[in-house]
Amino acid sequence: MDGGGEQPLLEKRGGGGFLESFGAESKTLWVISGPAIFTYICQYSLGALTQTFAGQVGELELAAVSVENSVIAGLVFGAMLGMGSALETLCGQAFGAGQITMLGVYMQRSWIILLVTSLLLLPIYLFASPILTFFGESHEISQAAGRFAILMIPQMFAYAVNFPIQKFLQSQSKLMVMAWISLFVLILHTFFSWYLILYLGWGLIGAAITLNVSWWLIVILQLVYVFYTKSDGAWSGFSWLAFRDLYDFVKLSLASAIMLCLEFWYLMVLIVIAGHLDNPVIPVDALSICMNISGWDAMISLGFNAAISVRVSNELGAGNARAAKFSVVVVSITTILIGVVCMAIVLATKDFFPYLFTNSDAVAKETTRLSILLALTVLLNGLQPVLSGVAVGAGWQSIVAYINIGCYYIVGLPLGILLGFTFDFRSVGIWGGMIGGICLQTLILIGITSTRNWEKEANEAESRVKKWGGNVVNH
Template structure:
């Protein structure tokens, strides 16, 4: 293959910010360097995602020692009420991936702390806006057909879990703040310690003290606030030199523009998050609903664990893209995209192959029902392609977040998932009587269409213009923050007493 022909479509119209790729050997050499940068971010981010995801899962495991009704109540609150809040907060916090990442790449480190504080303000207000969901959880669950006893107890448990809602509001801005600086090992350590503490606390309060729902709520709330406290102490103790300069009144400026980007991020990610939840609802409309829901839940659960891995890649590519664009290095940004997409696709192929090899047994750890295991086995082929698509799709979403395309991707998700995927799944599953396979085929059609569109957008983008847009965004939103300063003392002098601490 001559020269850099195979990279020309990717690297045209770019600045000479990395060496021109002239051979395959040079491509592999540069790929190894880029992979090292990506994995340094991705591995701790994967561990952090799994550890925090496990807080709710561990609670449900210990709740299995309680009555079936209490287990159902905790599971329902965790999946529906807390799941809605988690998706919303995670999405809104993702606006910082764009802003902090680009500011860090442009060496405007002093802006990161103010951006984080603005996000705290917006997410805390959002938490107050979400309170009615917690207060009226029981009637909401009844409206969607939930069993009366489960709805009543889940509503009671939801009230206990309000502190977790506000912990989300504090947590996600700090995560994005640390990610932008590639300080992901600190997040991993904090999340690991919180998970160990949570396991002990669940054992103590649920099994030993027999506190039931109250014990589960105390353990889960405390563990999330330990995550917040650990991250906050790491930040304020000086490990983020220049990025944290104390509390500032600047956090209350430019909130309108900041809120718009936060809302766009929330819509973009929630449209994906809710898509898979609605698939289970669709399965409940089929003839043999119990088997269908069980089979769909097993596959969705496995898909969720795979997603935790690629959330790490999502964070890594978002950091790499935003940093490179902020630094005015569009060629490096495009090369990073190419490397991470290829890496993610190879891992996706490995998952796909594993499912096909284990197609007759991979459901057995989750069920002892031959009917459910058979339904899951029939899904193996189409489910394996889902795992392949879901290896690349989160990476492309991470690119979109790093570049600041949240509103564009929100429209793409709305069209692909809710105009194509869900209606097609309902038509194939219910109208054509294809059952679970039909619903899943509709779902994968939506994901496949979205992946194709995101690929076209990503590799058809003029990244030099994106780097210029990043510079413009930093100048526009950083104007109220002031010039970069080297330490807190200088920052206080510049603000003329406007700093709170």
């Protein structure tokens, strides 16, 4: 995809020209976001299915897998995804600038950084039991989850190799191959999870084997595709260039990790805080149901996050500032409309959807009470992650990281605690305060995006590509 393709459309005048331009850009975005959404759902389902089968074995097994998957692996997943997201900026801008061979070099640099990061994060898996006990988890669950965490160490290293490959392919809009691989692995994962965990009765050992193998199978199949096809010239073999400029690369990777982790963990904190309420079972159950729905809805947003990151980075790399800005307008309108539809669905079914998850009238009633906040969250899910995708595509990770700290953890979180505990609004107050933080962050990102000098951003993208090896001659 040569980022300049949309430029002639943008030069047209009149309503027909705008609609034609909007339709062309919308089609381009859906081509990227559709497979991305499908891929995220398939990979999200690997852990969910493992939890489901573990729950058929026993309550302790379910707790062990759930805690490891959401706390230990969730912590590492957020860090790895964030570190790997630096490639969205660099690969996207290099691709847009026509410096195709640098994509493979950038991917190798990211592998080096993420594999070293894995070694640094290894103690979290090795000492998961005492860590969980320290944060208040019961001794029995901490021990079981700790044993399972040690078995899941291979998954962490799969993350380290997988995320750079995905960003490498994503920057070239090669998302269908990831979607087909994820679907194939999910089908195998479903069968072998049943076979090993339930049929053979291997329990947690079977769960660890299937989850580790599934993630490494995704990695291996993607690597086979890259090495065999050469990814249209983006892969030219291993290179010593991968060890150049690692310091600057680490800085951008850390900024990406901090930015995404602060977002990734923000609503997870909601469940932890709610657990400190008096009689917390009902509010925690209700919030868990709402977070489950919000999580599935977020897969749509992540797909558009990937799409706009690719479009902005490609266009800025190609020097098409106006096309990048127009792409932001199109994706913002699209995701706001999707958010409005999802919000309407939540409000229309607020008296019914809780019973899909619970038989308890008390939990269902509390969930219905929280449905307005869920509807607002779903609406914000439409725009806020997309604006973060714009930030990644343009290379603004450091700026957004500071914004996230201020809006989420200095404003939203304390406000939620104040409303929930001091003013006794309980779960409604906690969630309401945290939504306030998301609203503030969204407004600030809208201001930054709308007032940014996009011509200057295009020039900075060109400088970034040249600085980190973009002057390498393509063959």
